[in-house]
Amino acid sequence: MQTKDLKKFFHPKSIAIIGASKDFTSISGKPLKNLIRTNFTGEIYPVNPRYDEIEGLKCYSSILEIQQKVDLALIAVSASRLTSILRDCIEKNVRHIMLFSSGFAEIGESGKKIQDEVAKIALENNINIIGPNCVGCLNVKDSIPMGFATSLESKNGYKSGNIGLVSQSGALGFSVFGLAQEENLGFxxxxxTGNEMDVTTLDTVEFLLEDADTTVIAAYMEGISNGEQLIQVAKRAKELRKPLIILKSGKSAIGKEAALSHTASLAGSEETFQVITKQYGITTVKDIDEMIDAMRIFSRGKWAEGKKIATVSNSGAAGIAMADFSEEFGLVLEPLQGETKAKIEAIIPSYGSSLNPIDITAQALKEQHILTDTVEALVKDDNTNVIVIQTTFGGELGEEICRKIVEIDQRVEKPIIVTVTGTEELTGENREILRRNGVPVYKTTHDTMLAVKHLVDLSMYHHDGSNVRNHPILAGPLVGEEEKNRIWTEEKVKSVLEQLNLRVPKNVILQSEKDVDQCIGKLKFPLVAKIISDDILHKTEAGGVKLGIQTIDEAKKAYQEIAQSTRKYNPSANIRGVLLEEMLDKKGVEMFIGIKNDPAFGSFIVCGLGGVFIEVLKDISIRHVPIDRTEALSMVEELKGFPILLGTRGEQRSDIEAFVEALVKVSDFVYDQNQTLEEMDINPVVVLNEGEGLVALDGLIIWEKVETEILVSS
Structure with missing residues (x-):
């Protein structure tokens, strides 16, 4: 993965502050104040023609006056002056610039014009820029603050650790940092990144991924400018086994565009983002509290070997709550068995519960070993992957228990997560003992179990593998560019499906009523006749479909009626013929397969119950292309309608394997088209009984966007 050279942004040996001020309360004064206060060991060069010196440091009228090498320029001047200053930086050979200035794209067209000009100059001269409209950056490891964010002014210094944080929003990002520092999380x-004129959030994530000290990465993003880069970043995070947490705001308007097909109306841009994050192992959170909670559990560096949770509490109600949230979040609470169950029954009072949740009762107030001995038993239980403890004990007893939990946590690899409820006065020191020693601790059951869900989900993603393929084998012939002419109606789509070894009804194309006599001998009654026209996709509404044709005369009559109806429906339509094909004579479950090309991420494959149920039920499953058999099967299994395929009320099991194979073949075909296929619908796909395969009855491919809203129906 090719990454931008960002090292000197965070490890500069010399910093020029252009626009530096003696007023240390101002935006242009705080960066200098912060560097002086933290005893920056490199060289600092204030630049401002109004001053001879600031705080004993020589002040230069221009960066060109500085004789020494400058690694990083912090610029705090108005947008209107930036172009000339940037040219001075280029002449001085400064390759890393941080822009605090506002007044760029965020104010409208005039600011965007300046931003575009600066970006062009920077690109032409190989300059890396963070900002504009940026409040700064912080190298926590070496205590180098470069900016004016309030959190940089902490009198207690900065706690270093293993978390890297990048945010498009300065206020939000440094707020998260400040709050997390209070919870003893280190960075x-x-x-x-501000307006991201040059260096983006994802560029920074790439840098953080390759930093050996950074093992957890969190990002706040307001949009995805490069979907492929996000996917590659996620794949690299998996290779390095580094959790990637994203909080994304904003709902794109892309999903509101007119839809050419059922698939387009079902797969909006926000939904596709969620599909990407799930498929490629990115942890998404809804707010900054959840982001900090996820940081806390991931920063401990322990992974779950499975999703089986054992919970311990001194409150029956707390146990019930943990069980409820476990079910909601897809965690597994299995009853304890065998030796573990016997051990715990011998530890807890007889009126407690050795089930899971485990209720140790309030007797643990008198005998603290009850809780810790129970935890020791669970540590040795091979059927327990994560231990969750909830306690309300305060005072010396609570502190003693928490110290014992720390001791256990530090000698075992199994994740131990703790909820300590109660006021700061009574139980605050308990939480602090756990925080200081890296044990993930939360105040509420909900927050605890949600954090455990994030840990288990990512652990299972790494453990099982995502089955994502980078280069599928070509599924069929690549369509030539000259053939990708706007819309392909079903006769061309079916030709592609046949090349993919997917079954379609036997058919012929009639150019006139006279063709019926010549062609009908190739088919078996009953038949269906359908109009073929790029301009009439809603065939039924146009009178372009006739079913149950049993004779040659009925076929001729059907041709006449279709021709008359469709000409009346759309006199200017380009009618390319009538498709005459055999009607399916077997029962099956109607499904659909669709493709939607998302501007940010490329092609997605969608499946669900087909026919008229698509728009009514919206029971769909979505994945990013390409997929393999395992991913395709998971798509089918997560449908609410999956039991129908398994066979209900005496019906036979459907040929699920054939449908899974079809999903993979269509995915590979689409992947081969290099994002030139805009949309595709195969609907309905009739999945026959097990061993009998499937039959695709209709289809549509769109090679370019068409603004008119049209729906596919036969």
Whole structure:
């Protein structure tokens, strides 16, 4: 993965502050104040023609006056002056610039014009820029603050650790940093990318991934400018086994565009983002509290070997709550068995519960070993992957228990997560003992179990593998560019499906009523006749479909009626013929397969119950292309309608394997088209009984966007 060279943004040996001020309360004064206060060991060069010196440091009228090498320029001047200053930086051979200035794209067209000009100059001269409209960055490891964010002014210094944080929003990013520091979470770097004229959030994530000290990465994003880069970043995170947490705001308007097909109306841009994050192992969170909670559990560096949770509490109600949230979040609470169950029954009072949740009762107030001995038993239980403890004990007893939990946690690999409820006065020191020693601790059951869900989900993603393929084998002939002419109606789509070894009804194309006599001998009654026209996709509404044709005369009559109806429906339509094909004589379950090309991420494959049920039920499953058999099967299994395929009320099991194979073949075909296929619908796909395969009855491919809203129906 090719990454931008960002090292000197965070490890500069010399910093020029252009626009530096003696007023240390101002935006242009705080960066200098912060560097002086934290005893920056490199060289600092204030630049401002109004001053001879600032705080004993020589002040230069221009960066060109500085004789020494400058690694990083912090610029705090108005947008209107930036172009000339940038040219001075280029002449001085400064390759890394951080822009605090506002007044760019965020104010409208005039600011965007300046931003575009600066970006062009920077690109032409190989300059890396963070910002504009940036509040700064922080190298926490070496205590180098470069900016004016309030959190940089902490009198207690900065706690270093293993978390890297990047945010498009400076206020939000440094707020998260400040709150997390209060919870004893340590960081390597905190970066605000601002307007992202050049360096983006994802560029910074790439840098953080390759930093050996950064093992957890969190990002706040307001949009995805490069979907492929996000996917590659996620794949690299998996290779390095580094959790990637994303909080994304904003709902794109892309999903509101007119839809050419059922698939387009079902797969909006926000939904496709969620599909990407799930498929490629990115942890998404809804707010900054959840982001900090996820940081806390991931920063401990322990992974779950499975999703089986054992919970321990001194409150029956707390146990019930943990069980409820476990079910909601897809975690597994299995009853304890065998030796473990016997051990715990011998530890807890007889009126407690050795089931899971485990209720140790309030007797643990008198005998603290009850809780810790129970935890020791669970540590040795091979059927327990994560241990969750909830306690309300305060005072010396609570502190003693928490110290014992720390001791256990530090000698075992199994994740131990703790909920300590109660006021700061009574139980605050308990939480602090756990925080200081890296044990994930939360105040509420919900927050605890949600964090456990994030840990288990990512652990299972790494453990099982995502089955994502980078280069599928070609599924069929690549369609030539000259053939990708706007819309393919079903006769051309079916030709592609046949090349993919997917079954379609036997058919012929009639150019006139006279063709019926010549062609009908190739088919078996009953038949269906359908109009073929790029301009009439809603065939039934146009009178372009006739079913149950049993004779030659009925076929001729059907041709006449279709021709008359469709000409009346759309006199200017380009009618390319009538498709005459055999009607399916077997029962099956109607499904559909669809493709939607998302501007940010490329092609997605969608499946669900077909026919008229698509728009009514919206029971769909979506994945990013390409997929393999395992991913395709998971798509089918997560449908609410999956039991129908298994066979209900005496019906036979459907040929699920044939449908899974079809999903993979269509996915590979689409992947081969290099994102030139805009939309595709195969609907309905009739999945026959097990061993009998499937039959695709209708289809549509769109090679370019068409603004008119049209729906496919036969």
């Amino acid at each position: 390597t770097y905190v970066v605000n």
